[in-house]
Amino acid sequence: MFTYPVFIKLTGPEGEMSDGNNYSFQCESEGSNPPADLEWFLKGKKIPNPQVLKSGNSSSSNLSIIADYRLDGENVSCIVFNKELKHKKLISNHTLSIQYSPILKLTMGANLNSNKIIQGTDVFFQCSILSKPKEYKVEWYMNDERVEENISAGIIITDSSLVIQKVGLMAGGEYGCRASNIQGDGYSNKIHLNILYAPRCSRSKGSHLVPIRSRRNLTCSVDSNPQPSSYYWSINTTGQEFKLLNQTEGFLDLSTIETEGTLECFAINSIGEMQKPCSWTAVEIGIPDPPTQCKILNQSVSWMDISCNPAWDGGLDQVFHLEVYNSSPFTLIRNISNTGAPAFTVKRLEPAQHLTMTIYSSNAKGRSSVIEIESSTSKLAAAVLSDGVEEADRAEVPLGIILGVTSTLLIIIIIILLLILARRHRGESMPSDEEMEIRLSTNLLEKSRETPILTSSSLLSKPNQLERQGQKNAGKPRLLDSTEPEPGISDGRFLRSCTGTPDSQYLLHGDEYTNNEAFKEDDYKIYSPDEDTDTFSDFERKQFKGKILNPSVRNINIKINPNYM
Missing domain, CATH: 2.60.40.10 (Immunoglobulins)
Known part of the structure; x- marks a missing residue:
């Protein structure tokens, strides 16, 4: 016995759909014998060859579509029927709600031709917008630069229109509009405005x-x-x-x-x-006028560029001249001529040179009056190059290098001054004596023939009697690090070198160092580059004293054999 379908159910995406995305729909039917047939319709048009699953008295089918803004508000319909009883059908509809980014179309006002806009006329643009949801922003562009409203300049912007009153030549170009909603941005076509x-x-x-x-x-x-x-x-x-x-x-x-x-x-x-x-x-044809607006465009240690504007040529071909004079003594050092333009490059100048330059034009009728400009090459460059640096054409020292050298010299001077002040600050009293004394204090951390070590603190000094009389710099020692022995001395390493006068007094502590060799002679010696070796004497508790026997000795080097300790 044939029966009609008694139930139909169409399901699809809930809520809003987005343009460009894929969505699925399902249609189900029950009660039909034999199982019902099923048809899909989109926008009133039948979708051919649907896939239908039948089982018992049930039928089902799936439909997949890509959302398109043009389908917004249209219906997806499912129809079920028993082909043996065709006069009765069940229908279910699903209305599509599709959101999409703005779709724009730019047009001009009536009776306006974008290719024939005469200077001084008014221009009207209309931006037609199709958008879901509604756009929240509309912007205008000319040659890809945003157009801002300026009523005083005749630029008036409403929600979707642009008015340009009394267009000028600068208004020519490509115009377009852009709108935005939560789905994205939309761009219009472009219209080229041709101003006649x-x-x-x-x-x-x-x-x-x-x-x-x-x-x-x-x-x-x-x-x-x-x-x-x-x-x-x-x-x-x-x-x-x-x-x-x-x-x-x-x-x-x-x-x-x-x-x-x-x-x-x-x-x-x-x-x-x-x-x-x-x-x-x-x-009438005559002599030329002198060039005008002459100025120095670029200037370096030993070259400069000079440029002028040409003036009346007298009706004949003219030549431009530059004469460069050294101011002291006043002598001609360059004479340059150009036929193309009054532009000159003066090379191979001396640093710190004061120059007077005369510029004029000439033609077959004669020579113009002259104009003069004065300039000087860098004095700073003269100081930097005073050691004989040779320059060639434009391979001179750039101004940046000159400034860098000057800055470096200033920094070195400041560091030296800070070191001097620091050493003065670290000075402490020592007993005065007519002889120079040296105390070497050692602290042996590890007694080893392979890695003997001496720890160090600092060099302390105090000016002697000459300093107390006002000669503050006399006899003040200068500390020099040394890691290699003097030539001809092979056994051991020097800890420090100290330079001063016999009127100065010193207390010396050695830096860390290692030495695997033992001294073959006395343990502690004073070496002078010019004098014979003098020896230390009188030691107790690792405190050793030595005297420079020759008061003319100014440079001493101290070395130690820690294996003796």
Whole structure:
């Protein structure tokens, strides 16, 4: 006996779905005999060939879809039926709710063509946004740089629109908008804003003088969008006579100009005629003007760069000259000429040199007046290089090295002063004597022929009678570490070396050291580089005294045989 399905259940993801993710749905049916057939529908369209599992009077099927923002609000439907009893069907729907990052489209206001925006008109952009959930931020960009609202400058921003009032030439470029929600950021298409404007003069800086009756062409250099379609030229002579020249191109042959006056050119394009013409003063050929705005750009120990702006060339090819004079004595040491530009590099100068430099131009008609600038090479460099360092071209000592050497010297001086102060602070009284005495105190930590050790403390000294009379530096000892014996002395190592005068008194304690050799002569000796060996005497409790018998001895070296202790 055939029976209808009596139950249908459609399950799917709960809550919001995210655009781009994969989701599964399941449809179940019971009560049908034979088991019910099953069909899936998405957005009202049947999904072909579903996989259906049948068992007893039950049927089930699974459906997998990728969420797409265009399916938001649409239904996934499951229909079950007994194919033997087709006139009765059960249907279950699941409405999709899909969240997605903003989708943007940028457009311009009505009657606006982004490729034909005339300078001075108002421009309106609209950013259309499709977003779920709603966007919380909208930003505008021009050439990938953020556009900020500036009402006084005519830039007005609302939630999804941008208005630029009376656009100028700087407003040209690519525009776009960006919006953000919790699903992410969305970017619009880009619109290039092309600003059209009438020609304007773009002549480079320099002299406005041009030579009449010369073999040169004068170019009417202009900026415009679109390019100029025509030109015209005029001349106002010194007698205030205006004359329109027979020339419609962007250049003028100066050989056709025979009178002095003011030359002007005008350019025209589809937007209009230039409001202010390019103008020159037409004059007779003559001597050039001197270069202007001369300055030293770079300077080192023995070289410098000098640059100027060219001036009126007199209507002829000109040459630029630099003469460098040593101030004391006043002698010419360099003479440099350039034809391309008034730019010079002066090499192989001496440190601490005061220089006077004259700069001028010349042409076939003569020489301009001169301008003078003064400068000096580094005095600090002279001190550093005074030992004869030789420089070649630009391989000189950089200023950073000079400063580094100076800083190092200052640090060394400070360290020496601190050491002197520290040693003075550590001084203690000693009995005065006409002879220099040396006490050597040793503390034997380990008695061993292989690794004998002496421990050390410090050298203490006190100025003698000469110091008490005001000569504070006289006779003050200087402590020198030494780990190698003097030449010719082979048995043992010196602990310390001490330099002073017979008027100074010392108490010496040795540093740690090892020595495997035993002395073959007396145990404690005083060695002098210039004198015969003198010996110690009178020892008790490991305290040893010795005297320098020759008062002219100033340098003594002490060594010890610890094996005797």
